[in-house]
Amino acid sequence: MISLLMITTTSMRPNYVARGFTIFTRRCGPSSRGYTTLSRRSLAWHTRHTTFVRASISLPQDQREYNQTTTFQSKSQKREYSPSRTIESSGPSEVLSSIQHYNDDEEVTADNWREHPDLNPTLTFPTWAVPLEHASVLQTLLSSELTQPFLATRHELLQQCHPRPKIVQDGDKHKYILLDPQQQQEKQLPTDLINLLQQHHVQLQGPDVTIRIRYHQLPMTYILHKVLPPHVHPPPTAFETVGHVAHLNLREHHIPFAKLIGQVLLEKSSTIETVIHKVGQVNGPFRTYDYQLLAGRNDTICRVMEHGIQMELDLAKVYWSSRLAQERQVVLEQEIREGQVIADAFSGVGAICLLAARDKNCTIFANDWNPQAIHYLKRNFATNRLRHHLVQSTHQDAYEFLMDLGLSSSSCEELEDDEEEATASKSSKTTHLVDHVLMNFPLKAPTFLGALRWWSPPLSEHSPRLHVYTFARADAKTGRSAQDVAIDIIASELLPPMGLEDDDNDDDDDGGCHHRQQELNDEYGCQVVAREVRDVAPGKLVFCVSFTATPELLRVMQGSF
Ligand SMILES: C[S@@+](CC[C@H](N)C(=O)[O-])C[C@H]1O[C@@H](n2cnc3c(N)ncnc32)[C@H](O)[C@@H]1O
Incomplete structure (x- = not known):
């Protein structure tokens, strides 16, 4: 039995929704019209690429599963930061008094615990x-x-x-x-x-x-060794600082003593004014995390300095990782040349955009779905007196941002609507595509590459170079290294599945496991390079895969609708 759902909209965007065994697609774009029947094999590929549904389409709840990003990106899900969870934890006086009495008469109290002989x-x-x-x-x-x-x-x-x-x-x-x-x-x-x-x-x-x-002379580890009961040893030593905020990633057994640990850390550092504990993992569309305040003032608006660029950001509301500083320098030094045009689809508060503007005199198109990130990005451009480099700063879904980049002059129209950016350099209103597109969001970035199908093929000499971050693991089954797998993740988002013409034969279903670097390079001239960035877990690596979006590649992508 065939069940069918077809959606048409007045939008000029591609929309697909799959239901059951057969899918019909309708493309409303400029270069193709009509319907296509898709096989199961190509359905797999197309549903992977169906990453964008306009907000105007309201799908019944039971059909949302067919769109990868509707639930993930739904604007109604934009959340305000909710107050941190509170967890019960002991203070120093409770812990010390349970280990030892101050002297025969005197109990350790909240005021005098620092005088305890063990701590002096x-x-x-x-x-x-x-x-x-x-x-x-x-x-x-x-x-x-x-x-x-x-x-x-x-x-x-x-x-x-x-x-x-x-x-x-x-x-x-x-x-x-x-x-x-x-x-x-x-x-x-x-x-x-x-x-x-x-x-x-x-x-x-x-x-x-x-x-x-005296207590005030001793290092944090010494104090924590003394005040924490033996079963909690070793005490935490590592923490990350962002401006005046220290954030600890405590282990489960440290949690009952979280406030004590936070208090000691606060007192042991002259620059830290707020100590927080990350509750759970970085999550949600904006890649933020919940936190619990352990000590100091509840203020997560930080000022950070990176290579002389001053940035302000609210750790509770936007993504930030100081550890990416080195990666930003690598991209800046290896990829970006003087005076180029850079589009950052997942810009966060704009660290690399600011550096490229200041150090390489680049023109910047910045985008992040999180409005707070863009608020701080604009502010940071102003603080560093680089506003004239910022042509666009939008908080769109990256798919839309990327799609618009390729529709020639559309980004310039948006620019004119935005008074705040009207001061941006007129010379940057070009109709050719940008030089580099940065997509630093390893969890999802590759799934946005379908947006390139909307690009008008540029002249070869103006083909943009994309830098897409992705997680990858070596695949023992197919003998591919993590680097091969990273390239194939990107290739599978760009190229039609292999052997599409032979799709009745289920036995040779490649499942996207073929290494396709050569195909991208030899047939489409993409000059693919994968660079290992860091490891995030045993065997799990982050790669930056760079390739050129050549006219040949864009044509094959458009042809595969
Ligand atoms: C890993 S962070 C990278 C931030 C930035 N590149 C940096 O170096 O600080 C990913 C960013 O992507 C943004 N994001 C998540 N989903 C998005 C989407 N669909 N469209 C645009 N931005 C998105 C998040 O808000 C977050 O700021």
Whole structure:
């Protein structure tokens, strides 16, 4: 039995909806009309490419599954950031008092916990005693290569203290040079050193001297080792800072002590004013995450500096990763040339756009579906006095943005509607396509490539180069490396499935497993290159696949409607 659903709209966009065994498509675009019957094999390919349905089409709930992005991208799903979840967790006083009493009478309280003896340790050091009348030799002794290995400056904990305790302590008749107890025990003093010390009247067996290290001098790891119960060890050490915000990625067993950990981190860093804990994973269309405030003020609007570019962003509302800074430099140095036109389909708050504008005098078309990201992007262009480089800054779905890029002058029309951007350089209103399209959204970017079917084939010399990020794993079944797989993910979004003409034979269904780099290069001149960016999990890598959208490629894409 054949069931059929056909959708037509007044839109000039491609729309498909599959239902049951057979699909009819109607393309309302300029270069093709009518209906096509698709086989099961090509249905698989077409449904993968059906990534855009205009908001004006309202599909019944049960049919939405057939569109990959309707649910994901529905505008009604744009969410306001909701307040963070609160989790119960212990403060320092609760934890310390459960380990040990302050003294017999005094309990540790919320106010005095920093005074706890465990957090203000006393350390005893052997010394060399220098008579006061010979104190002038101290500097010579301390800077001598012979004395250095024995000094308390080598002591592991002292090295981590800030400010560091003085290693010369005052006595009534002597100055005492503190020595590293470990070194004293292990090493015999060399004869040269003994001679040097004796020559300056230094007593080799000075009295032991005890000093007290205070809470505020000790490093975070030391404090956390003391205050966290043993079953929570090792304490968290890694955290990421974005402006004044530190965000921790705590493990499950740390959670009951999250506030304590946050408080200590806050007190141990002079630049951190807010400590948050990421709750769950980066998720949702805007790639943000929920957080819980652990310590400090609840303020996630940060200022960050990257290679001299100043950016403001709200961590709670937009995607941000400082770890991408290096990748941005690689793209900038390897791909982008002076004065080129750059379109960024998933721009976030605009880091690479800003760098390209400042360092390479580029003209920028920026887009991110998150209106907050675009709000900050515009602001950042203004702050860095680069507004004249910003021709377009829209918060459209990337499919629409990419499609419009290729429809010659459409981006210029939008520009004229936008008063704020009316100051942008007139010279950038070109009708040829852009030089580079950046698509840094590894989770989904390849699925937006279907939008290229709407591009008018440019002259070969104006063919844009696309840089599409994707996750990939090596495929043992087909013997392809992760890099091959990355290229094939992109190829499967650009080229019709292999062996489409032979689609009655189910046995040779390739399932998109053929390596197609050569096809893209030899038949369509795409000059495909895949560059490994980073690994995100064992065996799972991020690649940036770059290729040229040649007229030949665009023609075959259009032909495969
Ligand atoms: C991995 S982030 C990359 C951000 C940016 N390139 C950077 O380096 O900071 C992906 C971005 O894509 C945006 N995004 C997600 N879905 C989108 C869509 N359908 N159209 C346009 N942007 C989208 C998110 O809001 C997010 O800012």
